[in-house]
Amino acid sequence: MTALRRRTLLAVLLAGGTMTACTEQDDSATDGTGGASDGGGEAADPGAVVAESSFFLRHTEVAVRLHPIVRSGEHLVLTVDLTAEGDAAEFEDQYVVGGTLTGEATSAWSDGWGSASGGDTRDFLGVRLVDLAGDQVASTAVDAEGETVGVRADNGETADSGTQALAGTVQIAFADPGTDALAVYLPKLPLVIDVPVIEADVPAVEGAEEQLDLSAIEEAPLEPMLLMSQDLAEPLRETRELGATTVAISSDVLFDSSSADLDRKAKSALDEAAQRIESHEPGPVTVIGHTDSVDSDASNLTLSKERAAAVATALEKRLDTSDYELSTDGKGEAEPIASNDTEGGKALNRRVEIVLETPLREEEVTREMPEFEGRAGTAAEGVRFDGSEQWVLRPFDLQLGAARMLEDHLVVTLEVTPRDEDRSGVTGIGQFDDGIGMPTEPDGVSTYTLLASSGAVGVLVGSVLTYPAFHRAGGPSETTRPLTDLSLNTAADGGVPRILELVFPRDIAGVEAGAEVALQYGTTGPLAFANESTWRMTEVPIGA
Template structure:
C-alpha cells in the first residue's frame, strides 16, 4: 500500500479543455427529433452507448463512506481501450477519502495502484491489467485519482490492451461491487478528463464572473480557480499486459486436483488413493480417478501426455526413483487403455523424491509429495464440466442457506453474509455481500474470514497478502477455486505470483450498516445451484458455508441480495 500523497494547491482558471468539455456535454444531451414534413417527429435510430453515457452503477464503501461508481463504455483508442469511472460520494464527507481498495500489495508484479480494477474476457478466458509506463508504473489519470476531497468525487481513466475487433464487450471487476459482466466497447472520442459535475460547476462560476465583470467593469471579480484536469497520456503506455486464466478444482476427497488453462491441463493424483503402501499396483479405488483424468485428456487434441511419478523421502533416492517410475507407468497404462484411438502418446518418468512440493518433515507434507502428475499441452476441442456427484464434507458452526442472511460473529464484529450466483460465458460468478450488522463507525475493521495468505497451488508460489483466496464453491465431490493467473516469477518465487479473479484486497473497511460485495469467478459448471464456502470450517471460528445458492442463466439479471431483509 502506498503512502497517501500530500494535498496539492488548487489553481483557478476555466481552461480551453474544460470549455470544450462543456460543449461536448451540451452536444451529448441531444434533443427532440426534428419534425417531418407533416409536423410529426421523425423517428431516430438509437445510436447505442455513447462514451459520456453511464452504462452501469454500484455503491461501494471506501474509508467509511459510501460512494457510487458510475461506469462508462470502454472506448477504443488504437491498440488500447480506455475505461472511465466516476467515483462520487453518496453521503457527507468530513475529510479526504483515500481509495485504498483499488491497490494491491504485490510481491512480483510491477506497480500497484489500481491493478485491482481489471477487465475480463470470460469468453476467451483472458484478464487485462492496466497499462504501464517504462518504469512499470500504471498509467492513470489523474495522478491523484485515489484522493476524494469533495462531494463531486473524482473521474478515473485507465488504458488496457484492446481485445480483438470482433469483441463487443468485456467484464469489469471493481472492488466492492458486483462484477459488471457486459461493459460495451464503443468507438468515438474519449470522455472529458474532468468530471461532468466539475465542468458544470466551473461553467457556472465562469458565467457568474463574466456577469460580475460586465456589471462592474472597473472591479476585478474574484473567480474560483481550479487546476486543469490531467489528460490520460496514452503515449506513455509501454505495456498493457494480458494473462490467460486458469481453473483449478479438487475432486474425490482431495485425491484428484485439476489445473486447466487454454493451452494446458495438469492433473495431480494422490498416490495414497491410487496405490497401497510401497506398491505400484493400482487399487480398486483408483479407477474413478483415472477415469476422470481420461475425460480431461479426451477434451483435447492429440499430443504427448507426460506422466511423472513422485515420492516422499522415506527410502533412498534410487529406490524412490524406481517406485515412482513404476507407479507412473501403471497410471500411463491405465490411461492408455481408456483413451485408445485418440492419438495421445504417453511419456513416463519417475523423479522420486527430487521435486517435493511440501515439507517432508511432516506426515501431511509427505502425503502431498507422494503423487503422480499427468499433463498435456494442446488445444481444447471440447470442455466437460467438473464432477458434481458426491456428498458434502462436514463443516463448522456457521452454515446457512442463500436468501436468508447468515450472522457470522468474530472477536471484532458481527456480519450478515448472503450470496447470489450467475453464469457469464458459462463461468459461475458468485456475488457475496457482507453487511456490517452493528452500529460501529470508524473502527476500520476488515472482513477477516475472506483474507487469504497463500496460494492453493503447490510449489514455491505466492499471492498478494490480502486477496480473497478463502472463498470456494462446492458442488458434490468437487471444490472449485476462483480462476487465477500467474503475473510473474522471480528467484524467491520460482513458481510465480498468482492473482485470483476475485478481489485482491480483502482488507477493505466496512462500517456498521454498510454493505460490500465480493465477486468470485469460478470455472464453468452446468448446475442450478452451488454451495459457497469461506475457509475449511476447521482453521478459523468464523469460517462459513452458504447452501443452495441459485445460479442464474447466462445473461439473466441477478438481483443483489439485501442483507438487511
C-alpha cells in the same frame, strides 16, 4: 444501518447481480440503480456515462460512473468518475478527506497484501477488463518501474465544516482483447457488462498534473482464465488452462514412502482418475511423476519416472488405450508447487499429474456432496459468524446477492455485513478467509493473496469444488490473481455492507442456469485442514 444494507442489496437485485452498460448518450438512459436499461445505439462520445453504481468507503457512499472504453492504438483506456457528498467532519473522522477520494479508491481497488503477496503493489490491480466470451482478463498496464500506467485527479470542493462534495477521476490503460464490448471488474461493485469499446481520442482528466501517457507502457497483460478444482471425496486436484487439463493425484495415497509399487488404497483414486480422463474426448494422455526434495536429485528423478510408469500401467487396465494413448515422464523435485521447507509443502509436491489436451465431453455429476462440519446455511438464510471462531475477529453476516450465468461463466455476488458497531477504521472483513482455503496455490499466488481476497471460495457441485477464475497479472513479480476483490482487508464499518463479486471459469460440470449449487470456503475429506472459519452456503439458485 438497515437502510444502507437494503439499498445496496436492492441495487444488486434490480440488476440481476450485474450492471449492464447502457449505450444511450442521453442521461435518461440510466435508471439510477446501476441496473440494465433499454438504451440502444452505440455510444460514440467518450464523455458519455454508460453505467452507474455505488460502493462504500467506510460508511460514505461513493457514486461511480463509467464512460465508454476508448481504443487508442494497441491499447484500451478506462475512465471512471467518482463522487461523494457528506458532512466535512464525518469525512475527517473516516479519513475520507476532501481531495483524496481517488486515493481512497486506490486502496479499495488494489491488492490488500501486495507488499507481502509477491511484491505487486501497483495501483488499481483489482480493476480488470474481462472478455467473458474469449475467457481472457486484462490487468492494468505497467511502465518500466512496474507501476500502473494511469492517472487520477481530485477536483471536489473542500470545506472545514458543513456539506462537502468530493469528486475525482481515475483513468487506467489496458491491453486490447479486440472486442467491441467488455465487462469491467471494479472491486466492491457488481460486474459491469457490455461496456462499449469505441474509437475516439482519450478524454483529458480534469485536474490531473499530467495526462495519460500510453508511450510509457512496458507491458499490458492479457491472459487466459485458469480453472482450478479439487475433488473433496478423493485426493485429486484439477487445473485447466488454454485447452490443457491437469489432474494431480497425491503420491501419498498411491505409494508407500520411497516406493514405486502401488498401494491397495490407490484403487479408488485411480478409478476416479480414469473417469476424469474419459470425461475428455479421445487423445494423448501424459502421466508425469513429481517428488519432494528429500533424497538426491538423481534418485528423485528415477523415483518420479517409476511412479509415472506404475500409474500409466494401472490406467491401461481402466481405459481403452486405442482412444487414450498413454506416455510417461518424470520431473523429480524440479517442479515443486509448494515449499519443500514444510511437511505440508512436501506432501503437495509428492504427486502424479495426468495431462490431457482434448476438450471435455458433456459431463454428469454423480458424486454426492460430502458432509461438512463448518458454519452452514442456505442461500435464503445466509451464513452467520459470531466472532468467536478462530481467525474471525468480528461478527458478520454473509448473504447471497445473486448467482447468474454470463457467457457460460458463473458470476456470484455475495454481501458481507459486519454486525458490530466498530467504526475505528482498523478492522476489515477478510477474516472469513484466513488464507488457507486452498490445499495448493497456483504459481504466483501466495497465502497473503488469498487472505486479502475471496479467491478460496469455491462453487461445490457433488464433491467437486471449483475456485473462481485465476489469471496471470504480469508485472515485475509475474503475479497470479483470482478474479475477485483483492482487498477485503480494507477498513469496513459496522453495519455497512460490502459486495464481493466472484467470476468463475466456464465449463464447470453441473453449473448452468436453473441449477442449484453450493458455495464453500474450506475443505473436508482427504484434503481437509483445521480451520474454524470454514463455511458452506447451500441451495444457491443460478439464474440466466
